[in-house]
Amino acid sequence: MKVKSPLEVYKFLPQTNCGECGFDTCMSFAAQIIDRSVKPTDCPPLVENAKKDKKFEKKLNELISLTSPEILEVEIGVGDNAIKIGGEDVLHRHELTFFNPTAFFFDVYDTMDEEQIHERCSKVVEYRKFYVGDFITLEGIAVRCTSNDPEKFRSVVKKVSEYGKPMVLISMNPECMRAALEEVADQKPLIYAATEKNWKEFLQLALEFKVPVTVRSKDLTILKSLAKTFRENGVRDIVLDPVTEPIGDGLRGTFERVIQLRRTAILGEDKDVAYPIMITPISAWLIEGDEITKGYWETVLASTFIVKYADVMIFKNLEQYTVMPSVILRYNIYTDPRTPVQVEPGLREINNPSPDDPVFVTTNFALTYYTVESDLTSGNIKCWLLVLDTEGLGVEVSVAGGQFTAAKVKDLIKETGIEKKVNHRYLTIPGLAARLQGAIEDETGWTVLVGPMDSGRIKGWLEQQWPPEKKE
Template identity: 30%
Template sequence: MALKGLDIFKLSPKKNCKECGSPTCMAFCMKVAQGAADISACPYFSEDAKAQLSEATAPPMKSIKIGTGAEEMVLGGETVMERHEKTFVNKTRYADSLCNCMDEATIEAKLAEVPKVDYDRIGERMYAELIYVNYSAEGSYDYVELVKKAAALGRTLVLGCTDVEVAKAALAVCKDSKPVLNGATPANYAEMNAVATEAGVVLGVSGADMNEIYDTVKALEGLGNKNLVIDTTGATVKETFANTVQLRKAAIKDGDRTCGYPSIVNLVKVAKDDLHLQAALAAIFTIKYGSIVVMQEITYAEALPLYGLRQNIFTDPQKPMRVEPGIYALNGADENSICLTTVDFALTYFLVSGELERSGVPVNLIISDAGGLSVLTAWAAGKLSSSSIEKFWKEADIEGKIKNRKLIIPGKVAVLKGEIEAKLPGWEVIIAPREAVELVKFLKDMQAN
């Protein structure tokens, strides 16, 4: 059971020195109990106290690292059932899939397709971070060769292989990139544990039902392996959904640490060849607790809605997504280039800057502090006004840095034109179109005239 703040306080140093960032030891202990602070932030807890507390204050679901370098990612580590309670911390990762049961032409075509989906949305790279490489005993394509080819794409692999010897051979060619070996079952878990431990990779556990999976996880923990993920894929969509929800509930609500591992949901098994259903299910399992969601293919048709959804789900609802206020010189803009101002809401920034870049016209994009709100919300809340712009102009020394005196303002706050011109003497204020998509033509027309 999770400890209460008072239990932690009893073991605290009681110095009230504030070094942890909290005003008192009691306040710090309350934060630790809520999961909002880590015990390591206080340098004075005794080793004995830390040992007593570490297990009890650890998050109910383990954070599991896979991949290396730029492809390193964390799965799990979640502390709540619903996003509105706190926040989801480690986003769902989508895996495109390959199988040695595919013919060579299909494999080559898939390998060529995977890198095609790769784009930025609001500062985040969107692409298939994982490749699930399934092993079928009936498959005619050499599995190790397939793993080598998949690894060459530079993505983290999930090896879906329950054959111990084949898994060992596959890991020999890819273990350095820290893949997941999704291969432990009630029948082979001891041997698979030895293979995964030797290679230093995360082990995936599956079984006929959750009882079997639970017993296998318990047995693996008994062997000292807590570097696990749980494959919750059942025989049907309904069973898969029930397993995945049950796992999260047992970990978070019941505090059962044996269930406190990230999940793998394999949609290729439960909705084979139905790409529309897989896309819909991937959206459901993004919201409902899939840590890795395996799909038959990820084209732009699947990626655009899915990654957008994921980005919305895995942001802190209490913190607006915002960019740093400042001057962003686009398309080689200098002090003589025209200025355009908007708010610091990340979506607005990336939409507007994307259109400005597309125009090719040198522009100084000036982002003022508007509390991370969109244009109209910031205006309604008084965070985007002639006064806020005047204040930012002074703080950022805009007039000292830029000689051009033309300023484009968002079309939705055209009403501010007169006030801004009164507060910033010498500036000509120009009204932009209402929609960012119209900026390219607008700027090109301005440049031509």
């Protein structure tokens, strides 16, 4: 984004404070544009005026170009499942945030047997990983043409499209690609890939079927030339593949190419390379070794480039030891550092507890809270959960840093009125807060039990410890 202050945006707005956009003033709408939570076209008068008057249209377009992200945003797929890639503005997440998480595509190929294709597609569709209060899912399916037979590729791509996920179509053969596009172009797949050899045919395909296209070269001058040629001939949605080399000096070179591309696009303002970047962790399957070696190395490649600028990836391994660390790392890196991940402190009633049920205390760090809450809920544990305001820090860090204290627990007990809701005086603290046991007992007068280190073990712990033996 070329502009940095709301004032620069304000100049372009109607300045009537009409409120049609949902914000009270044009200035606060301008601030939202800088934050990238709204777009210029979310201002109805601006859009209306542009329709009527060429002068206003020019102004709106100028604002759009000033406020559009540094890296082009490309959409793959259609409807509810469509995903956006690219659209980034910064090189380091603390400078603003990263926006569109790296999209993960998992491969099938057209000579794979039908049952296996079905199994893999279903796995992609059904994948769920619970994290911070929600389930993480996978984005799409990449179909490789290994038959070199247009009709075979056409039929397999058609079948895969029925799973409703965004797709990447992979073939260097324009005839095969054409056959597939005739079937599924309306689903807006990303096609892969135009190279120095086949670019004319792929340019034709991208224009004819209006689909996003990947350009591919290890030589960044050729890559840039491909992107520039496609753009100047009318293709907007371009993805850059600087070729993933999985090991050794090749990996070092890949790392260099990716960073140079993104840095030159953002700091060097080179619009000809300001496109999303493709990385193919599946290249790990070219190294020597067996499935676990390759699977592990696939994760190593993915991790490297989730942290450093890849916007879309193609994977092979669908085993959890590859998928889980990759989806979590992606989530972490793309979490907006501007908003603290906290929940409201206070009292939560889990599974309709009675006055006899136990009382637990945890922190208001969103990850800690949701982990504990979901363990209790899905374990069918009836209990009262006190959520302490630790300024969004986890148990271990807040105990060490002084945000989790006996005095604050005492205040929380008072504020929530938990004393009137239960008929006992037993409070269970997290295992990682064990050292506060004595202090909390002194401060509150409650008997403090030390729970397990991980809330996943509360169920087993309760069987042993609840109801507690009365102290004589």
